[in-house]
Amino acid sequence: MGTPAPYSAHSPQQSRSSFYSQPSPSPTPTYGRDDAEDHEQQQTLLRRSLASPNGSSYDDPNISTDSLRRYTLHDPGITAFAPPYQESEAADVRSARMSDYSGIEMDAWQRRQGVKSSALRRYGTRKINLVQGSVLSVDYPVPSAIQNAIQSEYRDAEEAFHEEFTHMRYTAATCDPDEFTLRNGYNLRPAMYNRHTELLIAITYYNEDKVLTARTLHGVMQNVRDIVNLKKSEFWNKGGPAWQKIVVCLVFDGIEPCDKNTLDLLATIGVYQDGVMKKDVDGRETVAHIFEYTTQLSVTATQQLVRPQPNDPRNLPPVQMIFCLKQKNSKKINSHRWLFNAFSRILNPEICILLDAGTKPGSKSLLALWEAFYNDKTLGGACGEIHAMLGRGWRNVLNPLVAAQNFEYKISNILDKPLESAFGYVSVLPGAFSAYRYRAIMGRPLEQYFHGDHTLSKRLGKKGIEGMNIFKKNMFLAEDRILCFELVAKAGFKWHLTYVKASKGETDVPEAAPEYISQRRRWLNGSFAASLYSIMHFGRIYKSGHSLVRMFFLHIQMIYNCCQLIMTWFSLASYWLTTSVIMDLVGTPSSHNKNKAWPFGNDASPIVNFFVKYGYLLVLMLQFVLALGNRPKGTKFAYTMSFLWFSLVQFYVLILSFYLVANAFMGGMMDFNFDQGVGHFLSSFFSSSGGGIVLIALVSTYGIYIVASILYMDPWHILTSSWAYFLGMTTSINILMVYAFCNWHDVSWGTKGSDKADALPSAQTKKADDKNNFIEEVDKPQADIDSQFEATVKRALAPYQEPEEDSTISMDDSYRNFRTNLVLFWILSNLLVSLLITSDGIRKMCLTKTSDNGKDRNIxxxxxxxxxxxxxxxxxxxxxxxxxxxxxxxxxxxxxxxxxxxxxxxxxxxxxxxxxxxxxxxxxxxxxxxxxxxxxxxxxxxxxxxxxxxxxxxxxxxxxxxxxx
Incomplete structure (x- = not known):
C-alpha cells in the first residue's frame, strides 16, 4: 500500500514547493540576534547545577547511574536533567490515580491560555491566512532548547523539512471527525511531506497523571528506537528513514478532566504550547485542538528529561507526534473515531496500535506486534500479553487485589488467549494493548463499532446510542469485543485474530475495592452482553471468506463460548452449592466418613458449619442491598469486610477440600475398589460421597494452572499471586457479579467532567485586500518563548505528589448508608427472632435435643x-x-x-x-x-x-x- 488516495485537490502527493505555495502561516521572522547572544541566554535560563547529588538514569530507571552526569537542557554533551528528588521515591508509582488538580493551579493554567497578559507588554502582530478561508492552521516556533536538542544528522539531512524541528503546528478542528478531510482543508504533516505511514501508534487518555502518561509515552519512544535500530530489516531500511514511517498520536478526552501537569510534560518535549488554542473560529466551536511536532526528547516516569547525546546508540530517534486535545469529554469511542476516521484516513497507515495511558509497552513489544502482521497477510488484529504493574521488588503483590489481578492476567494469557488464537478468533483484544490492520477494520467493523459514540446519536437516530435498548448500551461498554467479532465476520474476507506472546505490556490495576468493583462492573456487563451478541449473530460467519477448517474450529469455539456463558449465569448457585456440599461431606457425622466430623469434632463441626453457611448467605444478601442502593466509594468498609469474609470462607472450604481428597486415598472416607473391574471402580470413585468429584475439580482447577504455567516457562505468579486469586475466587462472583447485574441500568464509563472551555480565546477573521481570510495574532520574540519554557520545564519535572484521597462521605452517600444499615438491621433482627423462636432453627443449631420442649418454651x-x-x-x-x-x-x-x-x-x-x-x-x-x-x-x-x-x-x-x- 502507498500513501493515501487524494480526497481533493489538496493531495498529500504534492511537492514541497507546491504545498508551501498555498495559503499557509507566514514563517517566523528573524529577530537579528546572533548565535552568541542566543547561546548565552539559553544557558542563563535553563542551566541546572552539575553538582546535584541526585543521580538519574539516562534512559532506563533500572540502569546504574554511577557513570552518568547531570546536564543542562542546552548542553549537548551531558545526558540527564532531573529535579532534586530521589529516583526511588519517583519509581513508587501507584495505580488507578485520579488527578486532583487544585483550583489555584487550574486558574494559573487558564490565565496562561488568554491574551490578557499581553496587554502588559506590547508585541508585534502577524497575519495568519486561513486554509480555504476556514481552517486555522498555524506554525509556532518551539523554544530554542528544544530545537537544539535535535541532532544535526536529522536536522541537516537533505530530506528534512526545516519547520518540522523548529516549529510546532497547531490546527483548530471545527468539524466532526468524519469531516476532517483534505477536501475540507485539513491535513497532517506526514502526509504533507509525502511520507508513507506504516505504523500509527495511538495513546488514548482521560485524566491520568503525568507519571502514568510519561511511562507510556517513554515506553513507546523506546520501542520506536528498537525499530529504527534494526540493521537487517528488509522493510524498515528501504524507502527512507524508518522513523519517518512511524507516527505517534495522543488523543486526550477533554480539556476539563485532563491533568494540566501532563500538558506541561508534553510542552517540555515540544508537542504542546500554552496560549495557542482557540475556543472557536468565527463562531464555529473548536471540536479538537491538534498539535504536531517531531521531537527527540522524552520524560521518564521518574520525571527525568532524556535528550540525545553525541554518538550514543541509546539516543532516541526523531518521533513524529500528533497531539489531539478534544475540547469536550466525549468518551473513548469518540477518541477512536478521531483516530480511525480522521487521522488514519489521511495518513492511511498499514497497522494501528492502540494503547491506554498508563500501559507501558515492553522492550521490542511493538516490533513483535508489527512482525505478526508483516508475516501474516490475513491477520486482522492481534494483542500482546498484559500483566499487572507490580512495583519495585514486586511489592505490590502484598496487596491481595493486585496479586489476584496479576494472577488473573497471567492465567488468561496462558490458557485463554492461546486457545482462542488457535481457533482464529480472540474474543477480546484489550483496548489497552492491541493492534489492527487498518484496511481490515474499514467498512462495517468500524461502522458497527462507532454506533456506541454518543456524538453520533442524533445522526444515527434509532441506530445510535440514544435509540438502543439497555442490552445494546451495555454491549458497547465492551466495545473492543464488538470490533473483534465484526472483524472476523466481515463479509467476503478471511481476517483472523491472534495472540502474540513476545509482545508484553505493563498496566496499572486498581488497588482498592471501590475502584476494582466499578471497573469490573463495566467489564462484566459489557462482556456478557457482547458474548450474547456474538452468539446470536454467529450466522454472519457463513458470509465470510474463511476456509472449511477455520469454520469448523469457529463452530467449536462457539459451542465453548455458549457453555462458558451458561456456567457464568449459574455461577452464583455453583459457588454456594460447592461450599455447602463440601462442608456437609466433611463436617457432618455420617457413614461416609465413619461418623467422624472434621475439623472441630462431631459436636462442634456441624455448629460451626451452620454459622458459616448462614454467614455466607447473609453477606451475600448484603451484596444485593449494597449493589442496589449504594456506591462502592461510599461504602468502602462494607465492601472491604465482604471481601475479607468471603476470602475466609474460601480458605476454610479449600482446607476441607484438600482434607476430603487426602482421606479419599487414605481410605478414611471412601473405598475405591480397584479389584472388581473398571466399572465398579468408576462407580465408587464417583459415589455420592463426592470425594472423586472433588478430586477432579481440584486437579482441573488448581493443577492445570500449575502445569500450564510450568510448560509456559512462566511459573512465578504461582508463587507470588496464586494465594490471593484462590482466596478471592468466591468474591469474583458474590461481589463483582452481583454488583454488575444489579447495576445493569448503569451504562456510563464512570467519567465525567465539564464541557466548558471558557478560558480559551476566540479567533475572529478579517478580510485582506486579496479577499483572503486571516487572523491577527501576537508574535512573541524567541526570548520570551524561551523564558516561558523555563517555567514550563520546572512544572513538568517537579516531583509528583500523589493527591490525598478525600475521605469525607458526601451527604447523599451518608443517607444511602443509613438506609442500608436500617434495612440490614431490620432483616437481621427479624431473622434472629425467627431462628430463636422456631424449633427447627433451634434443632438445626444443635442447641437442644428435644424440639417439642423447645417449642413449648419459646412459643x-x-x-x-x-x-x-x-x-x-x-x-x-x-x-x-x-x-x-x-x-x-x-x-x-x-x-x-x-x-x-x-x-x-x-x-x-x-x-x-x-x-x-x-x-x-x-x-x-x-x-x-x-x-x-x-x-x-x-x-x-x-x-x-x-x-x-x-x-x-x-x-x-x-x-x-x-x-x-
Missing part, C-alpha cells in the same frame, strides 16, 4: 405479645366495632363461649393454643368462621389413648373446648 411469649398488640392492627382496637372497649383478657374469655359476641369481635382473636401447642388449621372444623377443637386434634395428636381434652391439668383452666378462628 409461649408470643401469645401475650400477640394478644396485646392485636388491637393496634385491627378495627376493634380502634373502637370501630362492637367489643372494642373490651380488654384482650375479656375478649379471650368471651371467645370461649361461642355466640357470646358477634363475629367481628372474634376476628381479632389469634389462633388458639391448646396445651401450648400450635394447632393445624386442617384439623379443625366448624361453621360461620368459628371452629372447635376436636378431641385429639392437636399437633401432637392423641397420646397413648388419652385424648387431648383430658391431657393434663392445664386443659381445665381455659374451658373444656377452645374456639378458634
Amino acid at each position: 409461649s411469649p408470643v401469645i401475650p405479645m400477640s394478644l396485646a398488640l392485636a388491637p393496634a392492627h385491627s378495627p376493634v382496637g380502634n373502637g370501630d366495632t362492637a367489643g372494642g372497649d373490651q380488654s384482650p383478657t375479656e375478649r379471650l374469655a368471651s371467645a370461649e363461649k361461642p355466640g357470646s359476641v358477634d363475629g367481628e369481635a372474634h376476628e381479632n382473636i389469634p389462633r388458639a393454643i391448646y396445651n401450648h401447642q400450635v394447632l393445624d388449621e386442617a384439623s379443625v372444623s366448624g361453621s360461620d368462621g368459628w371452629f372447635k377443637l376436636e378431641e385429639g386434634q392437636g399437633m401432637g395428636g392423641p397420646q397413648d389413648g388419652v385424648d387431648a381434652k383430658t391431657d393434663g391439668d392445664d386443659s381445665q383452666d381455659g374451658g373444656e373446648e377452645r374456639d378458634i378462628r
Whole structure:
C-alpha cells in the first residue's frame, strides 16, 4: 500500500514547493540576534547545577547511574536533567490515580491560555491566512532548547523539512471527525511531506497523571528506537528513514478532566504550547485542538528529561507526534473515531496500535506486534500479553487485589488467549494493548463499532446510542469485543485474530475495592452482553471468506463460548452449592466418613458449619442491598469486610477440600475398589460421597494452572499471586457479579467532567485586500518563548505528589448508608427472632435435643405479645366495632363461649393454643368462621389413648373446648 488516495485537490502527493505555495502561516521572522547572544541566554535560563547529588538514569530507571552526569537542557554533551528528588521515591508509582488538580493551579493554567497578559507588554502582530478561508492552521516556533536538542544528522539531512524541528503546528478542528478531510482543508504533516505511514501508534487518555502518561509515552519512544535500530530489516531500511514511517498520536478526552501537569510534560518535549488554542473560529466551536511536532526528547516516569547525546546508540530517534486535545469529554469511542476516521484516513497507515495511558509497552513489544502482521497477510488484529504493574521488588503483590489481578492476567494469557488464537478468533483484544490492520477494520467493523459514540446519536437516530435498548448500551461498554467479532465476520474476507506472546505490556490495576468493583462492573456487563451478541449473530460467519477448517474450529469455539456463558449465569448457585456440599461431606457425622466430623469434632463441626453457611448467605444478601442502593466509594468498609469474609470462607472450604481428597486415598472416607473391574471402580470413585468429584475439580482447577504455567516457562505468579486469586475466587462472583447485574441500568464509563472551555480565546477573521481570510495574532520574540519554557520545564519535572484521597462521605452517600444499615438491621433482627423462636432453627443449631420442649418454651411469649398488640392492627382496637372497649383478657374469655359476641369481635382473636401447642388449621372444623377443637386434634395428636381434652391439668383452666378462628 502507498500513501493515501487524494480526497481533493489538496493531495498529500504534492511537492514541497507546491504545498508551501498555498495559503499557509507566514514563517517566523528573524529577530537579528546572533548565535552568541542566543547561546548565552539559553544557558542563563535553563542551566541546572552539575553538582546535584541526585543521580538519574539516562534512559532506563533500572540502569546504574554511577557513570552518568547531570546536564543542562542546552548542553549537548551531558545526558540527564532531573529535579532534586530521589529516583526511588519517583519509581513508587501507584495505580488507578485520579488527578486532583487544585483550583489555584487550574486558574494559573487558564490565565496562561488568554491574551490578557499581553496587554502588559506590547508585541508585534502577524497575519495568519486561513486554509480555504476556514481552517486555522498555524506554525509556532518551539523554544530554542528544544530545537537544539535535535541532532544535526536529522536536522541537516537533505530530506528534512526545516519547520518540522523548529516549529510546532497547531490546527483548530471545527468539524466532526468524519469531516476532517483534505477536501475540507485539513491535513497532517506526514502526509504533507509525502511520507508513507506504516505504523500509527495511538495513546488514548482521560485524566491520568503525568507519571502514568510519561511511562507510556517513554515506553513507546523506546520501542520506536528498537525499530529504527534494526540493521537487517528488509522493510524498515528501504524507502527512507524508518522513523519517518512511524507516527505517534495522543488523543486526550477533554480539556476539563485532563491533568494540566501532563500538558506541561508534553510542552517540555515540544508537542504542546500554552496560549495557542482557540475556543472557536468565527463562531464555529473548536471540536479538537491538534498539535504536531517531531521531537527527540522524552520524560521518564521518574520525571527525568532524556535528550540525545553525541554518538550514543541509546539516543532516541526523531518521533513524529500528533497531539489531539478534544475540547469536550466525549468518551473513548469518540477518541477512536478521531483516530480511525480522521487521522488514519489521511495518513492511511498499514497497522494501528492502540494503547491506554498508563500501559507501558515492553522492550521490542511493538516490533513483535508489527512482525505478526508483516508475516501474516490475513491477520486482522492481534494483542500482546498484559500483566499487572507490580512495583519495585514486586511489592505490590502484598496487596491481595493486585496479586489476584496479576494472577488473573497471567492465567488468561496462558490458557485463554492461546486457545482462542488457535481457533482464529480472540474474543477480546484489550483496548489497552492491541493492534489492527487498518484496511481490515474499514467498512462495517468500524461502522458497527462507532454506533456506541454518543456524538453520533442524533445522526444515527434509532441506530445510535440514544435509540438502543439497555442490552445494546451495555454491549458497547465492551466495545473492543464488538470490533473483534465484526472483524472476523466481515463479509467476503478471511481476517483472523491472534495472540502474540513476545509482545508484553505493563498496566496499572486498581488497588482498592471501590475502584476494582466499578471497573469490573463495566467489564462484566459489557462482556456478557457482547458474548450474547456474538452468539446470536454467529450466522454472519457463513458470509465470510474463511476456509472449511477455520469454520469448523469457529463452530467449536462457539459451542465453548455458549457453555462458558451458561456456567457464568449459574455461577452464583455453583459457588454456594460447592461450599455447602463440601462442608456437609466433611463436617457432618455420617457413614461416609465413619461418623467422624472434621475439623472441630462431631459436636462442634456441624455448629460451626451452620454459622458459616448462614454467614455466607447473609453477606451475600448484603451484596444485593449494597449493589442496589449504594456506591462502592461510599461504602468502602462494607465492601472491604465482604471481601475479607468471603476470602475466609474460601480458605476454610479449600482446607476441607484438600482434607476430603487426602482421606479419599487414605481410605478414611471412601473405598475405591480397584479389584472388581473398571466399572465398579468408576462407580465408587464417583459415589455420592463426592470425594472423586472433588478430586477432579481440584486437579482441573488448581493443577492445570500449575502445569500450564510450568510448560509456559512462566511459573512465578504461582508463587507470588496464586494465594490471593484462590482466596478471592468466591468474591469474583458474590461481589463483582452481583454488583454488575444489579447495576445493569448503569451504562456510563464512570467519567465525567465539564464541557466548558471558557478560558480559551476566540479567533475572529478579517478580510485582506486579496479577499483572503486571516487572523491577527501576537508574535512573541524567541526570548520570551524561551523564558516561558523555563517555567514550563520546572512544572513538568517537579516531583509528583500523589493527591490525598478525600475521605469525607458526601451527604447523599451518608443517607444511602443509613438506609442500608436500617434495612440490614431490620432483616437481621427479624431473622434472629425467627431462628430463636422456631424449633427447627433451634434443632438445626444443635442447641437442644428435644424440639417439642423447645417449642413449648419459646412459643409461649408470643401469645401475650400477640394478644396485646392485636388491637393496634385491627378495627376493634380502634373502637370501630362492637367489643372494642373490651380488654384482650375479656375478649379471650368471651371467645370461649361461642355466640357470646358477634363475629367481628372474634376476628381479632389469634389462633388458639391448646396445651401450648400450635394447632393445624386442617384439623379443625366448624361453621360461620368459628371452629372447635376436636378431641385429639392437636399437633401432637392423641397420646397413648388419652385424648387431648383430658391431657393434663392445664386443659381445665381455659374451658373444656377452645374456639378458634
